[in-house]
Amino acid sequence: MAGYNGNTSIAPIQMSSVYLQNKIGQNFPEYIDLVSKKDAETPIHTDWAKLTSSPTWTTQDRYLFIKEFSEKYGNQSADYWNNNQVHHIRPRIYGGTNDFSNLMPVPVQQHQLITTWFRNY
Helix, strand or coil, rough: CCCCCCCCCCCCCCCCCCCCCCCCCEEECCCCCCCCCCECCCCCCCCCCCCCCCCCHHHHHHHHHHHHCCCCCHHHHHHHHHHHCCCCEECCEEEECCCCEEEEEEEHHHHHHHHHHHCCC
C-alpha cells in the first residue's frame, strides 16, 4: 500500500489485550496454577447455558481429584490443600463435570473472586 508520497507506510497493528467480561463488565480474575500450569480462564466460553441444578460434588470427588493431581504433579503439602479449593473451570451449573480435566486447585481468595464473577456470567 502506498502512502501520500508513494512510500509504503504500513505499520503492524498492535494487539490489544482481550478480557473476558461478565454481563456487568467485570473482567475475569486471572489465575494460573503454579503446579499444573492450568489456566482458570482459557477454556471459558460466553455461551454456556445455565442448568436448573448443579451436578453433585462430594468429599469423595475432591479426594479423587487430589489423588490424581498428586499422581500427575507430585504430592503437595496438607497446607497447600488447606489453602486451595478445587475449582471447576466450567462450573457445574453451566454443564461442567467433575472430570480431572475440568478441575484445578485455586487459592481460597482467588476462588471466591472467580465464583463471584460467575454470579453475573
